[in-house]
Amino acid sequence: MSTPTTTREASTGLPLLAVEDARTPVTGGEALVRALAAHGAELAFGIPGTHNLEIYRHLPRHGIRHVNPRHEQGAGYAADAYARLTGRPGVAVTTTGPALLNIAAAAGQAYSDSVPLLVVSPGMPLRHPALPTGLLHEMRSQTRALDGVVAFSHRVSSVAEIGPAVARAFALFTGGRPRPAHLEIPLDLLEATGDPGPPCTAPPVVPASPAPEPVRAAARALAAAERPALVAGGGARGAAAGLRTLAERLGAPLVTTANGKGVLDETHPLALGVGLHSPAVQEWLAERDVVLAVGTELAEADTWVDRLPLRGTLLRADADPGQMYAGLPADVPLVGDAGAVLDALHRELDACAPDPRPRAPEEAGALRRARTAETRERDARWVPYLDALRSVLDEDAVLTSDSAQCCYYGALPHLPLGPSGRYLHPTGFGTLGYALPAAVGAKAAAPDRQVVALSGDGGLQFSVQELATAAALRLPLPVVVFDNGGYGEIRDGMAARGDSPTAVDLPAVDLPALARAYGGAGAHARTPDELSAALRTALTFPGPTLVVVPETAPATHPQSTEEPTP
Template sequence: MTVMTGGEALVAALAAHGVDVAFGIPGTHNLEIYRHLGAHGVRHVSTRHEQGAGYAADGYARTTGRVGVAIVTSGPALLNAATAVGQAYSDSVPILVVSPGLPLRHPAAGNGLLHETRDQQAVMAAVAAASLRPTSVAEIPTAVAQAFSIMTSGRPRPVHLEVPLDVLAESGEAPDVEPVAAGPLAPPAAAVAAAAALLSDASAPVLLVGGGARTAAAQVRALAERLGALVVTTTNGKGTLPEDHPLALGAGIHLPAVRSLVEEADVVVAVGTELAPADLWYGALPVTGKLVRVDVDPVGMLTNATPTVAVLGDAALALDALLSGLGAGSPAALDASGWRERKAKDAQAEGAEWLDVVAALAAAVPRDVVMATDNAMACYLGTLAGLATHTPASYLFPTGFGTLGFGLPAGIGAKVGNPDRPVVAMLGDGGVMFTVAELATAAELGIALPVVVVDNSGYGEIRNEMAERGDPVHAVTFPAPDFAALGRAVGCLGVTVDLGADGTPADLTAAVRDALAAERPTVIHVRMPHPREGVAR
């Protein structure tokens, strides 16, 4: 037992769990936490908005495999971070958001205390896996250990930890609580045997790989090669199998060619994916009666599609066991070029408007790039299926919850967690305005971060939806600021490439290459040909 304040007990417990960086903003009520960060070796990255802190923690977590931590103050600050927590829940990302809470004996009806919120825990419990509230200094180390157990056991999820104001300030005995490592979940032998038997007789198997397979990249590759199976990934699974591998079809699981491929398959193995509508835009895939599902989440195992064989367990352990059950074999030689061409044509037709942008980026980025993208047309219709990535967790995108403004702060978090790895942030002109203040964060950090803002004059997807419905098209087209000048105003470099005038894709390629080698962030404003209000693109 060591006597310390609640704030120090919290920081010491975080450090004991391996936390050495946190994103956030100090405020009146969380200063007792901030007071102790440096003494316990926790670096702090100051974002300009709490939502940005949450997204940065998310980008850090996705690319490092570690828990991302955001520290915010109470009330409005925590509510600002709630959207980022909801996004992390949707995408199965382990982030911990730490905040103060109302004092233990705060009047039930309230009294107008600064940042007073009636029930912060209820708010956060609605978007996180759990909202924990220790009520004494002695409880704090246990609460931190519980939070890490929740975040790192089974399916990763975000957690909120709230420490009452008076508990942060008071002194008490804080026990040393060791991290609890549950270990990966081993699959049942009977389920593995049933899956192996089904696959042993398969002549045209297909692998559908999601974000839950990020830590099983070697096993995914080995299984694909053992079966001679083509591999398609979800958005979060993109890069798990290098996209230049002969069996890789890349991401874009919603495309018509993938549906045809699945229709012709005799066994479909889905690894670490919900098979969610957010990935399958045009309806569920035809997998009934031939689906082997590998997942660590027993609820997710039965969501969206019922498996013929359910293998509950950690993806790496389950695929290792499945490979052992299959034994050595010689799969028939498979020519994937036809399917690759069909899928590429689908992707090009869907993202025709963005082909020049995608090609320019492909010529500029190195093989190990991390693309931190936003819910922008140029991303989900362009780079998702059109820009190859080759490592797990190399394409960050806000699926499911579908927030805007994710790409810039997520890119910052990815770069903080991977300082020697190239990172590119890519957003639309509408979405970037949600978190544009984080350009100042990136400038302060002095990181080489190309921030590619593709400007199609507003909310292009909603503009199209209005037109397709026959509705009046309004409130979706607007002039963008001069993003290059805005970047320069907060300490970044700024470049404009006007593809609607005399700019060329080669100019964009050069701008991204230069930005990757710069000593600070570069805002690259890509102007697209602009539509008129009321005219769909």
Template sequence: MTGGESLVRALAAHGVTHVFGIPGTHNLEIYRHLGAHGIDHTAPRHEQGAGYAADAYSRASGTPGVALTTTGPGLLNIAAAVGQAYSDSVPLLVLSPGMPSNHPVQSTGLLHETRSQTGALSHVAGFSHRVSSVEEIEIAVARAFTYFRTGRPRPAHIEVPLDLLEAAYRPGAPRRAPTVAPHAADSSAIERAVRALAAAERPGIVLGGGALAASGDCLALAERLAAPVVTTANGKGVVDEHHPLSLGVSLHSPAVQEWLADRDVLFAVGTELAESDFWSAPPAPRGRLVRLDIDPAQMYTGIPADVSLVGDARATLPLLVGALPGAPSGRTEESARAVTDLRAKRDAETRTRDLRWTPWLDVIGRVLADDAILTSDSAQCCYYGALPHLRTGARGRFLHPTGFGTLGYALPAAVGAKVAFPARQVVALSGDGGLQFSVQELATAAQLGLPLPVVVFDNGGYGEIRDEMIARGDTPLAVDHAPVDLPALARAYGGNGVRVSRVDELASVLVRALDTPAVTVITIAEEGA
């Protein structure tokens, strides 16, 4: 067996059935063995697209996403996707060849020669591992999957020198990462949390991406406490946003921030409570803060916890819920009224601005099935529009690139989500500026031959940066783009495209796109753009 086959065998041993990547001169020994080990492959048109697709595949499926690049520029092209996965705690595994084991430090001009691939990726990923022998390849893969299973998930990179990919050896039994059961927080910490929450008169709950796998327990906790729930962007849909206790994604709202600060006990699960969650400096809570997170650093980073629960939400929340008494009589109705009032205040704060998106988003919400997957971008229509206003149910998913805040995520992410769940509705939501960071992935989407609508709000460039320049008193520069016929571009790639000018036209167009086995770009001109 060669090192290349050893790598593929190790992936298969860890349950990998799909990878995203682009073949190149130096990774062909890996590609040679994918089919024989039952691993399917999707080829995006750029490595960054491969990274975003694998990222979304992971978020949607709950399993690690795998991306395969060649050396040098191929690997560096995926770095932005690795940074996004790190920011959003996504278990993304990037595999690449590397310079030969005995390659000199002094440059020799070898194809794709890079000073240090591991040096570059180690400062973006959770770790970068260059193997030193063919026998170490399977160990490195097992290390990555152990890493994904034993703490806060982060992306990892494995580099296999060219000579080791081609080297032959006699393999033993496959090396596998051990199964790791979710661990609960310390029992004494759980007791302190129960006392704090049981005594709370004005409880509130903040849920982040670390709570996604414990959706049912989060709902049970909210109902036991009769406490309103607000989520981060990554926590969107942890609790059904149609539930009377759900405020949805609302941490950016001044009214909601003031409400949070006034809680006598605030319970935060799987969230950093960071500036990127609040879109401003996080408000200091005036009451006690109970934090549950798998990452111990969250107990003292940012807003420090008064009660620290270090453990997996899946294992810890059932113990909390089981130990808590029921809420006082009448609190459920009082909290539901507070949620209704806070939603109204939140929406009033930005109603004039948001009207350019909300009528369209209402239509999208009515058309989509309750288990639909939406992929999003760092675009105004997404973070101002869809995050707070397009409600997601407990069976649906909304995949958004928060924190790192990359552009060009939505389209390749939709490809990854559709590969993970071909039968579910998947819709990409983007702006025209963001879409063009990865617009070549229309070719990948067309090649899938599956229904994949891409809804694009066109504001003629970089709307957010334009607005920021104007707010500073600057003359807008380099933010207004020449018009692009995006529907025609979709047709050129083998898909479909249509412009929609009226809200009452969107439903039928979207329904048709969801029933047509092709990518369909639907452009909407933003009012005033």
């Protein structure tokens, strides 16, 4: 069998099959890898297994690099972070059965946070009996299992169906709200040779524009508003410039969700940062006469209450029409791409309010101070260390975080982020163990940018084995762990109920020594100055550096001479 050759199309740089070889019979494994390459995939995360070797055989020859995490859940989180950072779909490859179930938690997180993630796996043979036979990794139905987690889970039945199935997934990623997808290829079909069918790629999608009448109604409401407010979620990330212009035009303070962190520079006078959970911000929002929410579910995961008490007119802009009446129904629904919606709003505002009179930004400053005062005592343990972290990092640094107190109480509201930086946080689904493998994925996507993982000791140990992945790749990767001896949030929740803390205190682990055992470096940081020094060293060390901040560490302390040691 001749091997299909590839070329690079000049205008896109994407690998395309040479025309004369496009219909040469290929194995299902090569048809898959060829289709991924045709859609611009250049990196895959996964672990080889008995049933997926035909996929791995073809990755190098089609120019797709591979990162080998130590667990499939880590592969999913790494691919998720790659997608969030690059804007391109992340690709994860598993084998059958337990491997696919291992990645299900990561797929659920991607669904919750609207991340384009493609999970590819083998499946049982085409004619495998419905009754169990005991074949290796056999399970009742992989597609039904994943169908309850991702946007769609599809099992192909021929080599020719593989290309269209991949195109369907990529069309989902670019048309409207992105969600994860799962593609299953029967293991005998991976090895079988067949006609791949005509080359096909997902058609280009023009960003959806909102209907004219809702835009006019929204513009009139904003132009007449005395007390406007803006709320931005992760769906607003591609429209940051338009949001900033609108905030400045209206003099409207802007508050973000966790996924929207940094959409507006958090040092901007109108920026409230990640503050939807703040009682002061919620009370302020309740008093606004018009609220424009862009690219957000306004969900409990961000507000920490069942329902925001909004009394004014609610304008909602979202690519997903289902969001218009989910949770808080929109008074004016603006269905479309966030950038297109904001462009249309600006045009209408030019027509109905050509000479706006922006309000002063003092209101936003007062709100920021009130939000900080609400939790000053609780958050004091983290803020000095976060200030030290910020002082070391570049403006375009990437931070990944876990479902840990140091992250959702600490870094999300108290670590300012500029427009060139990124903060990747597992919202909604709220998985543990995200930060470290996500940092591996972010560093693989952007090797020239600083990447730092933030975690607690409980969450870290869900995926601590990915230190080995970072060490093998020789990635300069600081991992800052705030150690509170277990599951601090659950411990506090038990105490608040009047319960005796049960199963929340973990035995002490020498985490820096564990990092060294994996081939990295480790240190303790008992003061903010020690953390700064450790980070400067870690950002140049060829491998991961795990820096532990003990729960009992004071905010200030005589500087130690301890250095991260390999």
